[in-house]
Amino acid sequence: MKGGPEGRFTRRTPRIVAAAKLRRRRDRERAGQFLAEGPQAVREALARSGAVRELFLTERAGQRHPDLTTAARAAGVPVSWITEDAAGALTETVTPQGVVAVCEHLDRPLATVLRGRPRLVAVLVEVAEPGNAGPVLRTADAAGAQAVVFAGAAVDPYNGKCVRASAGSLFHLDLVRHPEPTTALAQLRGAGLRVLAATGHGETDLDHLADAGALAAPTAWVFGSEAHGLPAAVLTEADDRVRVPIHGRAESLNLGAAAAVCLYASARAQREERRTP
């Protein structure tokens, strides 16, 4: 353990300067690293083997969360003490929590992830808002999805806001970044997953699909951006275009709500199937 209350890193220490650069996408890509901040995210990061390269803590945060230094030591992760001011340089939030981990990029090729035979996958196509993508990661995790695919010109999953909004789920799931949405869908289908595109104008009603028992099969749900929806080529590539029924007068659901309803509909159907062999 380096630093220590007398020798703490400041925002001018080269290691802090280098880490603070990871707040920018270009520097994240170059280093293949990103920052996770806050005790919850860092705890989940430390629980994932090989994810954390280095842990920075203020004295106050170290005292408040002694489990983090214990976990870091057990995982062989170097811990450095930092000043409150250095914590401010490493974070985008107004009230830094004094715990920041430098993490290695986690994404893996789709082909590798598919060898694990996932039964539930979420695909985000050109979703640009980190405040939308992060919560979908969390919901996908809660619904038991094994993987989330960021396809096309999507938000960087390692964006600070996305990492925070995922509430640690980024470290639980298999993460894929795929440049080509239609190719990704073809690969998913080739691996035996039924590809369902969620779209307000879908010809298939989600409830009817559930009633027909069609949701128990291994499924990849595909979601588009709130502003632009799904590209025509993606809609064509999907096995079904599915609409969440609108019972009231709202024009549509937001992305987070639509993903929650669709992924949980599959989770329920897959759970039923496990109970009734």
Added chain:
Amino acid sequence: MKGGPEGRFTRRTPRIVAAAKLRRRRDRERAGQFLAEGPQAVREALARSGAVRELFLTERAGQRHPDLTTAARAAGVPVSWITEDAAGALTETVTPQGVVAVCEHLDRPLATVLRGRPRLVAVLVEVAEPGNAGPVLRTADAAGAQAVVFAGAAVDPYNGKCVRASAGSLFHLDLVRHPEPTTALAQLRGAGLRVLAATGHGETDLDHLADAGALAAPTAWVFGSEAHGLPAAVLTEADDRVRVPIHGRAESLNLGAAAAVCLYASARAQREERRTP
């Protein structure tokens, strides 16, 4: 129609100064009015009888959305032309859309709303974040809920961010503000609604409740804040404490996702019941 390209209201015109004050909660309460901005929200407001007291439009917005002035005239709502600068004074967003309606508060007493015999109601207990409450309004509307109750020390539903995030749904639903959460639940129960409290630690699994056919009955779903959950007295007052099952390793769902899953589970069960008399 007052103003006109030559006599447009500026940010110093007394009517604009008075309207701009409605960005503050205290002034909204005093006036019993609030602001709705953007073509979508204003369109929905104009469609609700008696909701809009006055409409402000920039020339550019008036040209882009001629349906708004037509609808305002049909509803007998006075329309005034404003400068782009005045539009900036009336909005909290970075890029004002040039359309702002001064609306009357819409909420009604719970007892009045219950006389309409709603079958699906969402109750937000001490939810403080407008960015959480607004999307729940939209989801509740989409799921076919007839009413949303803001109970206890909750966010002001007329807060600009909440109005924007509701995407017009604020004007579709019966809105109730109730100071006392447990009293509100007792009233809902007295009106024959089954009161279900959504909580991560609930003893009842949502899927089991659905399997048992218990969700087809008239239901009030109760949601708490993400930070604090539901108060003990509210949990006690509910008929059931229900957890959305967590299939993966996420600690919990966010409020918007939990509300979407719960409200749509009820919507599906109530729809099934309508189909099979």
